[in-house]
Amino acid sequence: xxxxxxxxxxxxxxxxxxLSDDLKDSQKKTSFDTTSVHIKPIDSSQDFAITxxxxxxxxxxxxxxxxxxxxxxxxxxxxxxxxxxxxDNETEEGILIETxxxxxxxxxxxxxxxxxxIRLWKExxxxxxxxxxxDELKAKFRNDGKRRKKASDDK
Numbered sequence: 001x002x003x004x005x006x007x008x009x010x011x012x013x014x015x016x017x018x019l020s021d022d023l024k025d026s027q028k029k030t031s032f033d034t035t036s037v038h039i040k041p042i043d044s045s046q047d048f049a050i051t052x053x054x055x056x057x058x059x060x061x062x063x064x065x066x067x068x069x070x071x072x073x074x075x076x077x078x079x080x081x082x083x084x085x086x087x088d089n090e091t092e093e094g095i096l097i098e099t100x101x102x103x104x105x106x107x108x109x110x111x112x113x114x115x116x117x118i119r120l121w122k123e124x125x126x127x128x129x130x131x132x133x134x135d136e137l138k139a140k141f142r143n144d145g146k147r148r149k150k151a152s153d154d155k
Contacts (some may be wrong), residue, residue, distance in 0.1 A: 001022060001023055001075075002022050003039065003084055003085070004040070005018060005019055006078060006079075007042065007084075007085075010048070010057075016061050017066070020067055023067075023070075025038075026038050041084065046084075047085070048085055049086055049087060050079060050086065050097055050101075051087075052093050052096055052125045056126065059122035060122070063118055063119065069113035069114070073105065073107065073113055076101045076102075096124065096128065097125075100121050100124065111136070111137055112140070120132045
């Protein structure tokens, strides 16, 4: 993944297809529970402020099947770890952005990256109402714990 292509996309200089092509094979599974992400950073002393409109646009691209959930996950990781992309987490908008980015970056320990949830994150960005199903999240970990216990009991 190239930060410059992501910037170009946000500034309407690159198409979603160009962004999607750049994202291909950015994530490599290196072990059972480890994934590495190849990022080519921007060499700049400036920064670029991410807005909720940028994230809403990414939601729309995923909902229109132009970006995959893996693409969304990669983009979130790139923005979070970037020295170039920023947001003001002291503002209401910044809190929305941070919540969504960290949710997208951590589906293993949070909400799954599904189209249903992407619709809900988009709604959250638009309205400030966080309606992701906390019961779904509880069930995810309750069931995961049961599977692990059953697997260890079967040994």
